[in-house]
Amino acid sequence: MNRHMRMPGRVAQDGPSVSAARRHLGRRIGCALIVAVAGVALGLSVHHGLQTTTALLRPRAIRPSVVADRQEQCIYRAIRSDLPKGAAVYINDPVHIQRLAELSTLWAVPQPSRATARWTIALVPGSSRAPGSRAGSRCYGLELEVRRT
Amino acid sequence: MTELLVVIVGLGAPGFLLALAVAGASPVLVFLAPLLGAGLAAVAAVFELGVGGSLLAWYVVVAVIANVAVVALWLVRVRFPTPADPPWEWSVLTLAVMLLALIIPLMALRAELIGGDANSIWLTHALMVSGGHHALVAGLKNPVYSFSNPDYPPLVPAAGALAFALFGRGDLHIAPGTTVLLNACALGVAGTGIAALGGGRRPLTRLAAVAAAGAIGLVGFAVAGQFGVDGYADLLWAAAAVAAVIWGLVLPRGTQALVVAWVCAGVATLTKNEGLTTGLALLVLIALRYRPVTLSWVWRLRRREAGGRFPGVAAWPVIRAWAQRAGFVVVPALPGLVWAGLIRRLGLSDRFFASPSSETLVLRAHAALDGMAGQLAVAPLAAAVLVAGCCLLRRDRERAGLGNPAWLWLSCLASLLTIFATYVFGGFEIYGWLAYSVNRTTIFAQLLLYAELAIWLVIALDTAFTGERTEQRNVTPDAVSVAAGPRS
Numbered sequence: 001m002n003r004h005m006r007m008p009g010r011v012a013q014d015g016p017s018v019s020a021a022r023r024h025l026g027r028r029i030g031c032a033l034i035v036a037v038a039g040v041a042l043g044l045s046v047h048h049g050l051q052t053t054t055a056l057l058r059p060r061a062i063r064p065s066v067v068a069d070r071q072e073q074c075i076y077r078a079i080r081s082d083l084p085k086g087a088a089v090y091i092n093d094p095v096h097i098q099r100l101a102e103l104s105t106l107w108a109v110p111q112p113s114r115a116t117a118r119w120t121i122a123l124v125p126g127s128s129r130a131p132g133s134r135a136g137s138r139c140y141g142l143e144l145e146v147r148r149t
Numbered sequence: 150m151t152e153l154l155v156v157i158v159g160l161g162a163p164g165f166l167l168a169l170a171v172a173g174a175s176p177v178l179v180f181l182a183p184l185l186g187a188g189l190a191a192v193a194a195v196f197e198l199g200v201g202g203s204l205l206a207w208y209v210v211v212a213v214i215a216n217v218a219v220v221a222l223w224l225v226r227v228r229f230p231t232p233a234d235p236p237w238e239w240s241v242l243t244l245a246v247m248l249l250a251l252i253i254p255l256m257a258l259r260a261e262l263i264g265g266d267a268n269s270i271w272l273t274h275a276l277m278v279s280g281g282h283h284a285l286v287a288g289l290k291n292p293v294y295s296f297s298n299p300d301y302p303p304l305v306p307a308a309g310a311l312a313f314a315l316f317g318r319g320d321l322h323i324a325p326g327t328t329v330l331l332n333a334c335a336l337g338v339a340g341t342g343i344a345a346l347g348g349g350r351r352p353l354t355r356l357a358a359v360a361a362a363g364a365i366g367l368v369g370f371a372v373a374g375q376f377g378v379d380g381y382a383d384l385l386w387a388a389a390a391v392a393a394v395i396w397g398l399v400l401p402r403g404t405q406a407l408v409v410a411w412v413c414a415g416v417a418t419l420t421k422n423e424g425l426t427t428g429l430a431l432l433v434l435i436a437l438r439y440r441p442v443t444l445s446w447v448w449r450l451r452r453r454e455a456g457g458r459f460p461g462v463a464a465w466p467v468i469r470a471w472a473q474r475a476g477f478v479v480v481p482a483l484p485g486l487v488w489a490g491l492i493r494r495l496g497l498s499d500r501f502f503a504s505p506s507s508e509t510l511v512l513r514a515h516a517a518l519d520g521m522a523g524q525l526a527v528a529p530l531a532a533a534v535l536v537a538g539c540c541l542l543r544r545d546r547e548r549a550g551l552g553n554p555a556w557l558w559l560s561c562l563a564s565l566l567t568i569f570a571t572y573v574f575g576g577f578e579i580y581g582w583l584a585y586s587v588n589r590t591t592i593f594a595q596l597l598l599y600a601e602l603a604i605w606l607v608i609a610l611d612t613a614f615t616g617e618r619t620e621q622r623n624v625t626p627d628a629v630s631v632a633a634g635p636r637s
Contacts, residue, residue: 026541027541027612028613030537030540030541030542030609031541031542031609031610031612031613032609032613033537034534034537034538034541034542034605034606034609035606035609035610035613037530037533037534037602038530038534038602038603038605038606038609039606041527041530041531041599041602042361042364042365042368042599042602042603042606043364045364045367045368045371045372045527045599046364046367046368046371048371049254049367049368049370049371049372050253050367050371052254052257052370052371052374052375053253053254053256053257053370056257056260056262056375056378057256057257057259057260061260062259062260062261065260065261065262065263066260066261068263069261069262069263069322072263072268072321073320073321073322076321091293097293098268098269098296099268099269101273101293101294101296102268102269102272102273102276102297105273105276105277105280105288105294106276106277106279106280106284106318109287109291110291110293110294111293112291112292112293
């Protein structure tokens with residue numbers, strides 16, 4: 001390009017075609033670079049996604065999530081079978097307070113304080129119910145403990 | 150799985166006529182219809198909260214009104230001027246590639262994952278919404294449920310509640326599963342937007358566009374990771390917002406593209422609070438692209454005021470133009486804004502700003518910047534491709550009628566700034582907050598930057614294939630710019 005500017009005589013002969021060819025080549029190289037960078041980035045991300053899906057589908061990964069899901073369903077049913085509908089409950093379980101509150105939704109009414117509650121509920125390990133509490137449903141290592149206040 | 154397919158068909162059925170009116174017989178129809186159905190469910194939830202009654206009753210009312218309105222418009226022969234439908238073989242190919250790309254990550258549904266927020270927020274809200282007005286209001290106002298972010302918008306809970314209405318509340322997994330399928334639909338709309346870039350071009354470019362569309366579907370789930378398939382709603386709002394950018398700010402201007410973009414932005418505003426802020430920003434940008442602000446109106450106004458007796462008459466076109474821009478923003482965002490207003494009226498507020506932070510703003514800003522930058526590894530690549538593309542392919546992009554890439558980057562920046570400000574001015578301990586959320590709050594920016602790569606890839610391939618012709622056409626740029634019509 002610079003050579004042509006210095007030698008205007010040549011531009012009149014073959015300058016435009018050489019310049020156009022160079023520009024054309026430059027554009028092609030630029031396009032190839034864009035395609036390569038974008039293609040590699042997209043390809044790597046796709047590969048990562050496929051790996052994630054494969055990892056999630058391994059039996060070792062599925063088993064705990066299936067158990068957690070069944071445990072969830074079990075606690076949900078336990079609340080519905082062990083408590084009367086509309087029961088005002090106090091969740092006496094700081095570890096599982098969110099879980100019990102969400103699974104109580106539309107059946108029991110979680111109370112912010114024990115004073116307004118008629119029932120106290122908690123999730124305890126298998127057979128470690130507090131004395132005086134009612135035998136609840138067993139859910140994959142956890143048991144719903146239900147007590148009248 | 151069969152139940153989930155029934156739910157998504159159930160959501161798609163009321164949205165089908167609307168989607169057909171908007172999109173015609175193009176592949177986006179398949180993915181847009183369930184999103185529209187979910188949007189109608191969200192509108193029904195807004196009525197349930199604001200007026201009373203049950204979700205199902207309002208859903209029937211809203212769906213019937215929307216469909217009757219579409220039929221009425223058809224009967225009086227009002228048609229959205231949709232571009233000519235793509236050749237059927239390309240539509241089928243696009244649909245097949247998109248479905249395949251989405252089915253692969255959806256196989257993870259077999260793992261029956263339910264994430265923490267999917268349980269504590271979305272499942273809880275879905276149960277509340279499915280219980281009717283009193284259960285919903287009582288649940289949202291109950292302080293025990295404050296962990297569930299009661300101010301969050303209603304689209305995901307409403308779709309979950311509809312699933313419960315169809316199959317009962319016995320199987321809780323159906324609600325998060327519905328969210329996962331909606332994630333896929335939003336990615337489908339974004340992907341078909343990328344595929345539309347190849348419309349009217351040579352077959353190799355079209356093939357590349359379809360492949361890039363499939364890649365975007367897979368990339369969406371890759372960026373979201375486990376959160377794309379365990380019932381979280383982050384991918385839903387992010388993918389819907391990306392679809393809004395592609396249809397509203399990238400593809401050539403047209404009624405079809407505009408309405409698809411509105412639907413997607415509306416879905417984003419109804420899905421999460423960050424979706425509401427980002428969706429509003431996108432709607433503003435779309436309004437400015439379709440109704441550009443020029444300074445010529447000031448000059449025109451002065452001239453008219455100088456020459457006429459009625460300055461108000463001279464100002465009328467200006468007022469009308471601004472009213473149109475406001476309408477472009479407010480109408481699609483109306484359900485989301487009304488929900489936010491109702492929530493404030495109930496005395497509920499964003500938990501993130503409920504208590505002041507003991508950390509300094511500088512520390513929080515530094516931590517937020519680090520955390521967000523760590524998620525945006527694709528940004529330097531996208532920026533490099535942007536620079537190269539602008540240097541080499543600006544004219545090709547203009548000639549294709551595609552939007553200026555500045556729109557896309559402005560959308561990305563607007564979202565990132567909003568999220569950055571939330572982290573800086575929010576009340577939670579910053580490092581913990583970032584650790585469990587920054588990979589989700591930046592899904593939109595990441596996916597958008599991958600979409601930007603896909604867009605430049607298609608343009609670059611097209612230019613490479615047609616290089617010789619393009620080179621010759623570039624000799625007369627004036628003729629090209631006249632032929633290309635108004636700049637976008």
